[in-house]
Amino acid sequence: MPVFTEILTATPDGRVIMRRSFLLFPLAALLMLLATPFAARAQIKMEIIGPGSRLSAIAVSPLKNLGGDDQHGVSRQFDSILSRDLELSGYFRLISPKAFIEDAQASGYDLGQFNFADWRSINADFLVKGAVKVDGTQVQVTALLFDVAQQRRMMGKSFTGQLSEVPKMARRFADALLQAATGVQGPFDSRLAFVSTRGGRFKEIYLQSIDGRGLFRLTDNPTINLFPAFDRKGEVLYLSYKTMMPALYLANPAERREVRIESKRGKMVGGAISADGQLIAAAIEHNGATNLFLLDRDGHELRELTDTGGINVNPAFSSDGRMLAFTSDRSGTPQIYLMTVGGGVPRRVTYKGNYNTTPSISPDGKYIAYESRDGGHFDIWIVGTDGSDPINLTNGVGSNQYPAWSPDGRYIAFSSTRSGRSHIYLLQVATEKVISALTEGNGNDSCPAWSWWLGE
Amino acid sequence: MIPVPRGRGGWGSSANGALRFVALMLVCAAFAASGCSSSVKKTPGLGAGTGGGAGLGESSITGNKGSLAQFQKGQLGGGEGGPLSDIHFAFNQYTIEPQDDSVLKSNAQWLEAHPNTHVQVEGHCDERGSEEYNIALGAKRAQAAKDYLVTLGITPSRISTISYGKELPLCTEQTEECWSRNRRDHFVVTQ
Numbered sequence: 001m002p003v004f005t006e007i008l009t010a011t012p013d014g015r016v017i018m019r020r021s022f023l024l025f026p027l028a029a030l031l032m033l034l035a036t037p038f039a040a041r042a043q044i045k046m047e048i049i050g051p052g053s054r055l056s057a058i059a060v061s062p063l064k065n066l067g068g069d070d071q072h073g074v075s076r077q078f079d080s081i082l083s084r085d086l087e088l089s090g091y092f093r094l095i096s097p098k099a100f101i102e103d104a105q106a107s108g109y110d111l112g113q114f115n116f117a118d119w120r121s122i123n124a125d126f127l128v129k130g131a132v133k134v135d136g137t138q139v140q141v142t143a144l145l146f147d148v149a150q151q152r153r154m155m156g157k158s159f160t161g162q163l164s165e166v167p168k169m170a171r172r173f174a175d176a177l178l179q180a181a182t183g184v185q186g187p188f189d190s191r192l193a194f195v196s197t198r199g200g201r202f203k204e205i206y207l208q209s210i211d212g213r214g215l216f217r218l219t220d221n222p223t224i225n226l227f228p229a230f231d232r233k234g235e236v237l238y239l240s241y242k243t244m245m246p247a248l249y250l251a252n253p254a255e256r257r258e259v260r261i262e263s264k265r266g267k268m269v270g271g272a273i274s275a276d277g278q279l280i281a282a283a284i285e286h287n288g289a290t291n292l293f294l295l296d297r298d299g300h301e302l303r304e305l306t307d308t309g310g311i312n313v314n315p316a317f318s319s320d321g322r323m324l325a326f327t328s329d330r331s332g333t334p335q336i337y338l339m340t341v342g343g344g345v346p347r348r349v350t351y352k353g354n355y356n357t358t359p360s361i362s363p364d365g366k367y368i369a370y371e372s373r374d375g376g377h378f379d380i381w382i383v384g385t386d387g388s389d390p391i392n393l394t395n396g397v398g399s400n401q402y403p404a405w406s407p408d409g410r411y412i413a414f415s416s417t418r419s420g421r422s423h424i425y426l427l428q429v430a431t432e433k434v435i436s437a438l439t440e441g442n443g444n445d446s447c448p449a450w451s452w453w454l455g456e
Numbered sequence: 457m458i459p460v461p462r463g464r465g466g467w468g469s470s471a472n473g474a475l476r477f478v479a480l481m482l483v484c485a486a487f488a489a490s491g492c493s494s495s496v497k498k499t500p501g502l503g504a505g506t507g508g509g510a511g512l513g514e515s516s517i518t519g520n521k522g523s524l525a526q527f528q529k530g531q532l533g534g535g536e537g538g539p540l541s542d543i544h545f546a547f548n549q550y551t552i553e554p555q556d557d558s559v560l561k562s563n564a565q566w567l568e569a570h571p572n573t574h575v576q577v578e579g580h581c582d583e584r585g586s587e588e589y590n591i592a593l594g595a596k597r598a599q600a601a602k603d604y605l606v607t608l609g610i611t612p613s614r615i616s617t618i619s620y621g622k623e624l625p626l627c628t629e630q631t632e633e634c635w636s637r638n639r640r641d642h643f644v645v646t647q
Contacts, residue, residue: 224623270588288599290592311592357586
């Protein structure tokens, strides 16, 4: 196990004005910005106003070799993953290392040991510097974030662990950097699960990091595997036809074991798992009607959640496990509903459009993302959980489906055919900007799920 | 570049998956007379779970005539065949169309003439809906045909249903002709 030591914490005055409460209202953000006096220090502020706004320039300097990283392999790996994550965050423009003036190996890496003028002259708002020491398979990485204009250290972390854990160190530093620069921890120390046909004709479930590394194939059966969903421990619930009959499976990827979850009620259609891993909401079909049932993690039935003769699918828990969003055709067309897991009458959330499915509740419980069919394609929409202000986030570029919130609530992963084949894309909610594809290759990728933070 | 894994990281071995499947098919062929073709077989997976869970990497065969088995063999595109005919549905609908009355009646006649058989009704959808909703919609379609066959006098216990949603299309063209082909109930004689 790696040991992660925080040696410095973010200074409170390095924080910025963005708050989650108005993340989704660019106009409100603009008004706040205009009303807020701010010093000429590096702050993340403009990019929340909308597409085309200025991104903060950040330089990621190579790590200074304090011994054992003579080929700079650790430095390159740390820098490339950190840079990719910062790019994906939507807040930064990476300054090309070709523009760097300073020789990282010749200069120091902490305050007073290097010249801020070397970084101000290439217009860096932020600077990452650090050091690495390798001893056998053990590695120690120290990384520091500086505010160039203020010549101030904002945050620093020191990591010790195995060489194989360098990518995790880079992601954890990226998340801490975003905490220091934006006030909210970044989402990159996490995993993406998705369905893909990259291995052939069959839909199999894969895991990878958000930055595209560490691809791990979870299922290997020549049938149909769908709907991966994470709990906080990183367990994955999914639907598979691997026995030629559909059933839910709860897999522990780290321990390489899983249990099959079946019901005497009927055939499994889909399912969701609560963040604490204790509850499963299963869509189960019997005599043509599909209803939702609350099960414990061993598959024992706790409660009937819906009881209609029609279709009730796509269960999705809120992060506290108390609310459940789902799709129902009880009004005549598929629409999104919200109910308490404890029971009660479901409340309809969507009224715009006549084919709304696949809800996902934001981690703060305020919004539901879903897919809405219009003509021949789908778009990703968000709506307040009270049904207010539905917003189309993808606007008809390709067909866009299956939204999954990031653990910090600022991003949505979804599948899109915008470049031909279906791949997983990353969308920044506040700017409504599609930042990048997260998957590529010859297969079709669909049904993304975004894990919680992996932690240590 | 995102590397494609080859038997690395996953459970079971991807290379073995196809071989295992072929081996199972051969075993099933050899024991078809003793009913293997309708049984559920498990192959040992790595780290089989507790609570009756199945290990990863398993695959099982319920017969070599269903759409999933046809898909596994790469033969679905040619049509599923069999003694019973498909019926078709309108988009996002599961009511039996009037023109399919005669199809269901002739399917029922065949089943009456072969009283020792069972039939599995497969519900399928076109590609235009969302995945999970379509599995539920396909189940509605399969149940609609089962209910109709029962009203025509077929014993309910002879009829099982399964939905594949939009996962097993006969064709993939973006045309109404192809979509309407895929919005189907397929009838598989299981024994």
